[in-house]
Amino acid sequence: MDDVLQNIMDHAVAVAREAGQVVREALCDEKQRDVMTKSSTVDLVTQTDQRVEHLIIQSVKKKFPTHRFIGEESVAAGEACVLTDDPTWIIDPIDGTTNFVHSFPFVAVSIGFSVDKKIQFGVVYSCLEDKMFTARRVKEHSVTENHLMLFSSISDVRRSIIATEFGSNRETETVEKIFSSLRNILNIPVHGVRGAGTAAVNMCLVASGCVEAYYEVGVHVWDVAAGSVIVEEAGGVLMDVEGGPVDLMSRRIVAANNGTVAHIVKEIDAFSPTRDDAPPTQ
Ligand SMILES: O=P([O-])([O-])O[C@@H]1[C@@H](O)[C@H](O)[C@@H](O)[C@H](O)[C@@H]1O
Ligand SMILES: [Mg+2]
Ligand SMILES: [Mg+2]
Numbered sequence: 580m581d582d583v584l585q586n587i588m589d590h591a592v593a594v595a596r597e598a599g600q601v602v603r604e605a606l607c608d609e610k611q612r613d614v615m616t617k618s619s620t621v622d623l624v625t626q627t628d629q630r631v632e633h634l635i636i637q638s639v640k641k642k643f644p645t646h647r648f649i650g651e652e653s654v655a656a657g658e659a660c661v662l663t664d665d666p667t668w669i670i671d672p673i674d675g676t677t678n679f680v681h682s683f684p685f686v687a688v689s690i691g692f693s694v695d696k697k698i699q700f701g702v703v704y705s706c707l708e709d710k711m712f713t714a715r716r717v718k719e720h721s722v723t724e725n726h727l728m729l730f731s732s733i734s735d736v737r738r739s740i741i742a743t744e745f746g747s748n749r750e751t752e753t754v755e756k757i758f759s760s761l762r763n764i765l766n767i768p769v770h771g772v773r774g775a776g777t778a779a780v781n782m783c784l785v786a787s788g789c790v791e792a793y794y795e796v797g798v799h800v801w802d803v804a805a806g807s808v809i810v811e812e813a814g815g816v817l818m819d820v821e822g823g824p825v826d827l828m829s830r831r832i833v834a835a836n837n838g839t840v841a842h843i844v845k846e847i848d849a850f851s852p853t854r855d856d857a858p859p860t861q
Contacts, residue, residue, distance in 0.1 A: 584699060587643065587666075588715055591690045591702045594638045598631045598688045599706030602673060605630075606707070612680050617655055622747035623676045628652050631672035631688065639668055651801045660800065660855045662828065667693045669804035674703075675777030677747075684708065689779035691804025698827070701805030703779045712783040714812035730813050731788040734839040739791035740771045741843060742781040746797035748852075756796070756848045763846035778832075782806025785834045786813035792835035792843055796820055800827045800855045803834075810834045820847045828856045 605611035605627040614623050632652045639646060647663065650670040654660045662669075669691040673679050679686045688704045700715040733739055741764050745757055765772060773790060775781050779802060781793040786809045804827060807817055817825040818833040822844045825832055830852040835841035 584715070587692060588700045588702070588713070590639065590642055591668075591692060591700065592704075592711065592713060594635050595688045595690055595702045595704040596711065597638070598635055598672065599704045599709075601631055601634065602627065602679065602686055602688065602706050606679065606682060606686075614680055619747050619749060621677070621749060623680055624652065624655065625673075625676060625680065627679070628673045628676055632670055635670055635672060635688075635690070636668070649801060651799065654801075654855075659859075660828075662693060662696055662800070662856065664695045669693060669698075669801050671779065671799075671801040671805075674779040674802055675775070678776040683776055685775040685777050685780045687777050687779040687783075689801065689805045691801075691808070693804070698804050698808045701808040703783050703805045703809060705780050705783065710783075712786065712809050714786075714809040716808050716812065730786070730815075731791050731836045733791050734837055736767055736769060736791070736840050736843060739769050739840055740773055740789075741769050742773050742775065742784055742790045742793040744774045744776065744778065744781070744795050744798075746795065748797055753797075753850065756850050759848035760794075760796075760846060763848070764843060767843075767846065778802035779806045782810050782834050785815055785836060786810050788836070791840045792833060794820055794833040794843060794847055796831045796847070796850055797852055798830055798832055803827055803832050806834065807832075816841050818844060820844055820849045828854050830855060 611627045629652045632650045647665045647667045671689040674687040674689045684707045690702045691698050703712040778798045784790045820831040
């Protein structure tokens with residue numbers, strides 16, 4: 580399986596880089612950043628998100644015709660978000676669409692690959708920074724990135740920077756929960772709170788020692804699938820926001836450099852969005 584998996588991963592890296600070039604070119608063309616909305620007026624999508632996802636899926640289908648897909652924009656168009664044991668590509672064609680629309684410099688192509696419901700490798704290409712983060716689930720740590728800094732060994736959360744996002748749900752109750760968690764984290768106190776505007780890049784910031792932890796409630800499996808293996812293979816830990824094992828379909832995640840910092844979970848005012856794999860409502 581090793582050579583076969585490496586061949587698949589090599590293709591993921593190549594198609595992520597190709598997709599990143601499409602994103603960079605689209606950034607220069609207002610039309611290709613025209614905004615449409617999905618679950619809320621601030622949950623943005625553009626024709627470029629859709630075009631990049633199509634490019635990736637068609638490229639993979641040619642080489643690996645039996646593989647399955649979970650793509651953010653395919654799910655938005657009505658495809659089921661169901662993870663089977665089959666080889667499955669979990670794709671966020673543009674993670675950080677709001678950043679893309681506003682030319683804010685953190686925009687990633689995120690590709691996770693699953694077999695037997697386990698993420699085998701992750702590829703996150705931060706395409707405006709031209710940083711390619713990859714990791715493959717093997718015994719030894721396998722994270723590669725051309726700018727990887729030292730993984731953070733900080734275990735005192737009062738000396739940490741924590742990353743999070745405000746998401747795209749503006750319902751009063753959700754916003755209250757988000758600010759309640761933010762207040763609790765800030766009052767630890769931590770050195771700072773940051774957000775790149777993309778879950779995948781936030782997780783790569785954990786893996787590269789730039790922040791000590793990232794948490795969010797409201798993400799989707801395509802936001803975090805690739806980053807999950809990049810964090811773990813860098814030596815980090817994943818957890819649910821209330822502690823316990825992470826469930827990538829639950830829309831809740833903590834990614835931390837170590838188990839001590841992961842205890843920020845006790846500060847998070849958790850809630851449970853509708854799961855990614857929930858049956859469609861009639
Ligand atoms: O939509 P997208 O840009 O692919 O992904 C984004 C995530 O990376 C981010 O963590 C979340 O807060 C945003 O609401 C959005 O979901
Ligand atoms: Mg995303
Ligand atoms: Mg996206």
